[in-house]
Amino acid sequence: MKKTQSQIKQKYGWGFFIVLLITFGFLSMIFAGIVSLFVDDGISYPSGNIAMIPIKGMIMSDPASGFISSAAASSTEIIKMIEKADKDAAIKGIIFEIDSPGGMVVPTDEIALAIKRSNKTSAAWIRSAGASGAYWIAASTDRIFAHRMSATGSIGVIGSYLQFSGLLDKYNVTYERLVSGKYKDMGSPYKDMTSEEREIFQNLIDKMRHFFIEEIAESRNMDYDDVEKLATGQIYLGYEAKELGLIDEIGGKEEVKEYLKKELNLSEIEIAQYKKEKSLIAMLGSVFNDNSFQIGRGIGSSIASKGAEPDYPMIWW
Amino acid sequence: MDDTDLNLNLPKQRASVINSEFVRRTIAFFIDLLIIxxxxxxxxxxxxxRLIPAGSFSKAYSMLSASQSPPAVYAISFFIAVMIFLYFTFTEYITGQSIGKKIMGLYVVSETERLSLSQVILRNLAIFPFFPFIVLWIIDPGFMMFTKTQRRLSDIISKTKVIRLE
Known part of the structure; x- marks a missing residue:
């Protein structure tokens, strides 16, 4: 007893243990932070049986870098979400929550192809807008739902840009043209577009339009000619789009869930809302008006030199 | 309560005894688990x-066993095991008690003169969730329940005891 009691060290108060726990908790958080830097893609994948993937804002390849946060839909991130949902055995279907006016050509096609590669049943839920490239993405799903007043359709391509040669002339600013090929600076905002350049651009746009119509015709099981008649770039409201065969049903989230419940024979739907987790900088930046940023960004990208990149107009749909 | 062996004068055919000391140690352990x-x-x-589609730590352990997890999961699991080991080792070596043991009035003491660091390390190696230590996850509680001395095998190997002071 004496021998044992001599081993009982000075009794430590709770302060020691509290400091210890704080230290251990801090070390765990530090390590978790370090690991997440290397492996975490910053996307949240909660559990559920139906993944909901947001497609909101302009469709682009990667999120805007810099201090100001962009509400752009990143094709890189959306494809990651699609692939994650595809690999997750617990996920039986995917809902694409679409609220986008469209975006860039290649990122749109990338997302559409990823949806087609996926083995999961999918549905598009168009909210305020699902136009142009966003409509192309919606058409790649198995069923399209839209509100009766959703802005959809707008099947077409745009490559318009601001041209400042007149303004430069007014202020006696000259554009010194140094190029290796005659079309190298075609689409430059600092000079008039020649008729040859216009023809080349128009040709590009027409080809892209053809791809767009072809994709919609195949996805919607419509004749190419019928789609082409609708491909004037016109926006159709949801109820119009249904009459034209561009969407399947008028409805919202509940209707989409009901569809998937029947289609997949599920007793209940548990939505797993996939989303990009915003960093602290992005959250701070999002207090600024994103619309103003996008306009400024568009003008700025037209004016600013991009170094080695060809100076052609940004083509969108 | 002193550190003498238990002498309950039970019939010989009785295979195990779960007494208050076993209950106290078990409660202390669960308190520590909650804190951890x-x-x-x-x-x-x-x-x-985010790393595991199944989405919980217990399912992560199942995937670890099947070697299907991303490397980061192994790194995290190893880190957690090391931290748990350090928690028990550090607290028991410096104070003789983990938080659970402190709440339940239990102390870790040595059979020799002083509790050494090597003894504390040895008694806590059972924490690591890989072979051969993981075998102790079954053997240690078994020894506590089915031996007269109510000590874990790790206690016996490390020549330590857990006692309660009134």
Whole structure:
């Protein structure tokens, strides 16, 4: 007893243990932070049986870098979400929550192809807008739902840009043209577009339009000619789009869930809302008006030199 | 209560005894587990949910066993095991008690003169969730329940005891 009691060290108060726990908790958080830097893609994948993937804002390849946060839909991130949902055995279907006016050509096609590669049943839920490239993405799903007043359709391509040669002339600013090929600076905002350049651009746009119509015709099981008649770039409201065969049903989230419940024979739907987790900088930046940023960004990208990149107009749909 | 062996004068055919000391040690252990869960494991919960489609730590352990997890999951699991080991080793070596043991009035003492660091390390190696230590996850509680001395095998090997002071 004496021998044992001599081993009982000075009794430590709770302060020691509290400091210890704080230290251990801090070390765990530090390590978790370090690991997440290397492996975490910053996307949240909660559990559920139906993944909901947001497609909101302009469709682009990667999120805007810099201090100001962009509400752009990143094709890189959306494809990651699609692939994650595809690999997750617990996920039986995917809902694409679409609220986008469209975006860039290649990122749109990338997302559409990823949806087609996926083995999961999918549905598009168009909210305020699902136009142009966003409509192309919606058409790649198995069923399209839209509100009766959703802005959809707008099947077409745009490559318009601001041209400042007149303004430069007014202020006696000259554009010194140094190029290796005659079309190298075609689409430059600092000079008039020649008729040859216009023809080349128009040709590009027409080809892209053809791809767009072809994709919609195949996805919607419509004749190419019928789609082409609708491909004037016109926006159709949801109820119009249904009459034209561009969407399947008028409805919202509940209707989409009901569809998937029947289609997949599920007793209940548990939505797993996939989303990009915003960093602290992005959250701070999002207090600024994103619309103003996008306009400024568009003008700025037209004016600013991009170094080695060809100076052609940004083509969108 | 002193550190003498238990002498309950039970019939010889009785295979196990679960007495208050066993209950106290078990409660102390669960208190420690709760604290560990909150302090050490919870910072990794969200990250593990993102890394593993199944989405929970217990399912992560199942995937670990099948070697299907991303390398980061192994790194996290190893880190957590090390932290848990350090928690028990550090507290028991410096104070003779973990938080659970402190709440339940239990102390870790040595059969020799002084409790040494090597003894504390040895008695806590059972924490590591890989072979051969993981075998102790079954053997240690078995020894506590089915031996007269109510000590874990790790206690016996490390020549330590857990006692209660009134």
């Amino acid at each position: 869960q909150f302090v050490i494991i919870s910072p990794f919960r969200e990250l593990l949910r």
